[in-house]
Amino acid sequence: MATHLFDDTLINWQTLDGFAHLAYYILNIDEANTTIDVLFKFTAQQQIVLHRHKALNHTFVIQGEHRLYRPDGTLKEVRGLGSYTVSPPSNEPHREGGGTTDTVVFFSIRGSTGVLYEILDDDQQTVASLSMADFISLYQNQPALGAAS
Secondary structure, eight states, X not given: XXXXXXXXXXXXXBOOTTOTTEEEEEEEEETTTTEEEEEEEEOBTOBOOOEEEOSEEEEEEEESOEEEEOTTSOEEEEEOTTOEEEEOOOSOOBEEEEOSSXXXXXXXXXXXXXXXXXXXXXXXXXXXEEEHHHHHHHHHHSOOTTSOO
């Protein structure tokens, strides 16, 4: 059986100030159905900012190992290559990150036009949020898939 590897070299990964160890590329936004499809890339052996998911998230691990961490940084869950998860909105904060290699996860964020993610400080106080409008703006300003950065 042939081995196939995911090649993300033609993806124009985008970054956000203040979000270390995370890159993204928005594939599509369907405003009428309140759905955002996005690839997130987590740096190997690192954790991203503490946050909460305020909307339904469907995830599929395309590359690597998707790791979830408690607010104190201890490992909570490992989602291996090919894992599909449905996560309802939650007030439980967490961090995410890559395993031993950079990790790519497909997220389908669904069902909300309001706040989708709350960004928290180490005291679990909300310091920022990302809404549907924020994702629309990011989508409109990113280069086309495969275009030179």
